[in-house]
Amino acid sequence: MHADKECCIMRIGWIIVLCFSFPRYSVATSKCYNLDAPARNIGKALIAGGNANAWQNTPVLTQDNNHAVVKSLEHVIQANPGNKFIAYNNIPPNIPKVKTKSNSKGVLMMNPNAADDASWIVHTVPGFPKALRGYVFPPAEIQKGHLFICFTIKGSEIDAIAMALRFATPLIYHNDIPDAQINSRPNLKKLVNGESRLTPPLTVTRQITTAAAAGLKVTIYSKGEKSKYEIYRRVLVKKLKTSIKVWTTRDKILKSDCRILNRNIKLVTSPITIGGHASSLESDVSQWLISDPGNKFCIIDKPYHKSQTKEPAMAVCIDDATIFGHFNLIGQNKHASEPPARNIGKALIGGVNANGWQNTQDLTGPNNHAVVKSLEHVIMANAANKFIAYNNIPPDVPKVKTKSNSKGVLMMNPGDLDEASWIVHTIPGFPKALTGYVFPPAEIQKGHLFICLTIKESEIDAIEHSQQQKKLLNDLIG
Secondary structure, three states: OOOOOOOHHHHHOEEEEEEOOEOOOOOOOOOOOOOOOOOEOOEEEEEOOOOOOOOEEOOOOOOOOOOHHHHHOHHHHOOEOOEEEEEEEOOOOOOOOOOOOOOOEEEEEEOOOOOOOEEEEEEOOOOOOOOOOOOOOOHHHOOOEEEEEEEEEOHHHHHHHHHHHHHHOOOEEEEOOOHHHHHOOHHHHHHHOOOOOOOOOOEEEEEEEEOOOOOOEEEEEEEOHHHOOOHHHHHHHHHHOOEEEEEOOEOOOOOOEOOOOOOOEEEEOOOEEEOOEEEOOOOEOOOEEEEEOOOEEEEEOOOEOHHHHHOOEEEEEEEOHHHHHHHHHHHOOOEOOOOOOOOOOEEOOOOOOOOOOEEOOOOOOOOOOHHHHHOHHHHOOEOOEEEEEEEOOOOOOOOOOOOOOOEEEEEEOOOOOOOEEEEEEOOOOOOOOOOOOOOOHHHOOOOOOEEEEEEOHHHHHHHHHHHHHOOOOEEEEO
């Protein structure tokens, strides 16, 4: 937060950043090409007053280069007399093996010299930010999807937020707010002193507005661990009085729930698309929902797991048509019962516009796409191609026991000393050696990786040696 009137946060009112990396996916043609696309550590931002109707690309989020996350944290990562704050995180920076049932992460800031100059950041990034020690985005987290929201608020709203946080019992790892400011706010004082709300009522609702003239309406819902409530069903559906569409990881216990008319819980299927780019539950730890119908978007600090009935939890809900519209588009018509319409992939092919992703044809059909071309002399016999195929779940061989998880094909031309290739992939039961192209139907709904490398035959023994170390299962020999 900035102390002056030119501050980014004071002017824009709110920021929402979806942080994610575009990782390295590779697919190759016959005889393969060595492909490796660099990951792009960027995000998508919605910024009030700065074309909030469209997602904006951020600069690289791992660098201190004046992007939205850095600007929001400018006086958190470096000291400023006009900004004092508490920072909380269940996995605080540089403090190992901390035990807490909370999952809340955020920063609550105020200007001790101005009564109504404050802001609140809610995010999902472990070990972040490092208070007063510069901007360091955790390297292990840049490959994941995260959510980062910053609100400009009035100082008078701080105690309401502190009340909600008391139920969520966050782990505070930094506090430099002056005693005079803390003592004038009873809930803030109890929060920083560790006085959690453990007696009835065991849930709380607090409403705040952002500081702009036409401020956002923000409602905070919190529940204590003693409540035994499941926050999605027992708190949010009840309070919002609508059905909800939920994007979060889920366990094997809680499912979509359509038992109560107009109070359904619908799970958004993976992957989703944000501003033209995909994100999947395997790599996305942002937890959010939208009302159905309505204009409400919520970030929740707990995933859709049964375990959260025994833990504190908090949701921050924004009532705004613009923000809702963006996330409604992301989750639109993507409920758990609806499969994706097109069984295609994205390919990077060496020598053929390797700087750009190409759509493949339908991967379930043998229609000359990159996967078929790479395997054309694996799925059908050819005198110039001999190979071993390995897979911990081999095709048509049930109940095989192995500790390996490796999958691939190692090929060579016995009539040419230096013609060979190696395929590494993640698809169970694939390929079927010498019996035609069959992509397993159960796997087309999932994200997979398929890499083909053209190598010299002299490299084969080095690959074989590494495979022996992992005790691979050779399920087919062609």
